[in-house]
Amino acid sequence: MQKSKNDVWVGLFVLIGAAALLFLALQAGNLLSLTFGDTYRVTANFDNIGGLKPRAAVRSAGVVVGRVESIGFDDKRYQARVVIDMQSGINFPKDSSAKILTSGLLGEQYIGLVAGASEKNLAAGDTINETQSALVLENLIGRFLFDKAAEAGTPAAGAAKK
Amino acid sequence: MTWLHPATIGFAVRARLADMGHGARLFLRLLALVGTAFARARLVFDQVHFLGNLSLAIVGVSGLFVGFVLGLQGYYTLQRYGSAEALGLLVALSLVRELGPVVTALLFAGRAGTALTAEIGLMKAGEQLSAMEMMAVDPVSRVLAPRFWGGVIAMPLLAAVFSAVGIVGGWLVGVVLIGVDPGSFWSQMQSGVDWWYDVGNGIVKSVVFGFAVTFIAVFEGYTCQATPEGVSRATTRTVVTASLMVLGLDFILTAMMFSI
Numbered sequence: 001m002q003k004s005k006n007d008v009w010v011g012l013f014v015l016i017g018a019a020a021l022l023f024l025a026l027q028a029g030n031l032l033s034l035t036f037g038d039t040y041r042v043t044a045n046f047d048n049i050g051g052l053k054p055r056a057a058v059r060s061a062g063v064v065v066g067r068v069e070s071i072g073f074d075d076k077r078y079q080a081r082v083v084i085d086m087q088s089g090i091n092f093p094k095d096s097s098a099k100i101l102t103s104g105l106l107g108e109q110y111i112g113l114v115a116g117a118s119e120k121n122l123a124a125g126d127t128i129n130e131t132q133s134a135l136v137l138e139n140l141i142g143r144f145l146f147d148k149a150a151e152a153g154t155p156a157a158g159a160a161k162k
Numbered sequence: 163m164t165w166l167h168p169a170t171i172g173f174a175v176r177a178r179l180a181d182m183g184h185g186a187r188l189f190l191r192l193l194a195l196v197g198t199a200f201a202r203a204r205l206v207f208d209q210v211h212f213l214g215n216l217s218l219a220i221v222g223v224s225g226l227f228v229g230f231v232l233g234l235q236g237y238y239t240l241q242r243y244g245s246a247e248a249l250g251l252l253v254a255l256s257l258v259r260e261l262g263p264v265v266t267a268l269l270f271a272g273r274a275g276t277a278l279t280a281e282i283g284l285m286k287a288g289e290q291l292s293a294m295e296m297m298a299v300d301p302v303s304r305v306l307a308p309r310f311w312g313g314v315i316a317m318p319l320l321a322a323v324f325s326a327v328g329i330v331g332g333w334l335v336g337v338v339l340i341g342v343d344p345g346s347f348w349s350q351m352q353s354g355v356d357w358w359y360d361v362g363n364g365i366v367k368s369v370v371f372g373f374a375v376t377f378i379a380v381f382e383g384y385t386c387q388a389t390p391e392g393v394s395r396a397t398t399r400t401v402v403t404a405s406l407m408v409l410g411l412d413f414i415l416t417a418m419m420f421s422i
Contacts, residue, residue, distance in 0.1 A: 004204070006211040013215045017319025020326035021365070025357045027348070028254040028329055055356070108353065
């Protein structure tokens with residue numbers, strides 16, 4: 001096959017296209033931040049996960065130590081069951097606690113992990129028992145109003161009982 | 163009221179069905195000719211050069227300006243809610259998921275599709291295609307297939323260039339001009355854009371659009387009336403049909419990909 005002067009330009013075009021794809025995958029997407037290392041799987045049950053999504057980060061002291069694998073519903077305990085892939089090599093005590101936090105005011109939700117004091121470490125298949133649900137604004141306001149009402153209306157409530 | 167006559171309606175329906183069947187058969191033949199086309203890769207590469215390289219300028223400049231506008235518009239809307247840091251995420255998601263493939267396909271239909279239709283149509287009007295058939299050269303595999311596959315290769319690359327240049331444009335306006343924090347611009351983008359779910363599906367879209375636009379252009383040129391007026395009508399039809407097809411397919415693909 002003979003060469004033509006177009007070859008250079010076609011080659012450059014394909015290279016530019018490939019570079020653009022690479023840019024999208026690495027710089028705009030999160031291909032680099034994927035952890036390909038080994039993981040061990042633990043579960044945690046939450047009363048309410050709020051807006052937590054699969055692939056959300058699991059952080060401890062602000063450092064990503066794992067990712068949310070999947071989220072399901074446990075119809076025995078009526079709780080959300082969150083499966084977490086922890087990076088192997090990072091060990092946490094068995095009585096560590098997990099809570100759902102939000103990064104920034106409108107940011108995405110992630111799981112914050114606080115180490116406990118147990119001698120034993122979490123292993124694959126274990127469950128994190130100490131959990132704290134996501135903050136739901138309606139519940140917070142509801143509790144606040146209820147407390148206010150209870151504070152202000154104690155005599156009235158007594159009167160109503162009569 | 164001749165148009166209500168059953169024979170007129172019947173003829174119209176039969177003509178449409180014949181067109182569709184003709185189109186489907188040509189499409190399957192072009193798909194089957196992938197081996198033949200790449201056995202003479204020179205022809206395909208020349209078409210990639212003609213359809214891809216020469217479209218790079220319009221696609222790149224459009225991408226840059228779409229990115230500029232997204233940066234400005236996104237900033238003014240987001241800063242009302244005090245979340246201007248999410249600008250990077252907004253620009254990247256809108257480009258990678260929607261605007262990159264769709265706008266590129268529309269530009270591609272206008273820049274490259276019309277050229278294809280006019281070229282093939284004029285070959286037909288000049289009876290070059292008939293002459294090739296007389297010499298036992300199949301015009302579908304010699305003329306149509308390289309153009310079709312060249313367009314199918316060029317389209318996703320152009321869409322990727324559009325999205326990448328657009329993100330750079332959004333960055334220029336958002337970070338350099340307005341002064342959004344560059345760290346949160348990129349980190350919000352990276353935490354929000356999934357490389358397969360968003361970028362990959364955008365590429366799938368652009369590949370589908372590449373097939374659709376190039377096929378419509380080639381088909382309109384090949385089936386046009388062999389007159390100057392017929393070629394001009396076919397060129398117009400290419401732009402109209404391809405644009406509508408891209409928008410319709412985009413709705414279907416988006417519903418399939420992102421609604422689950």
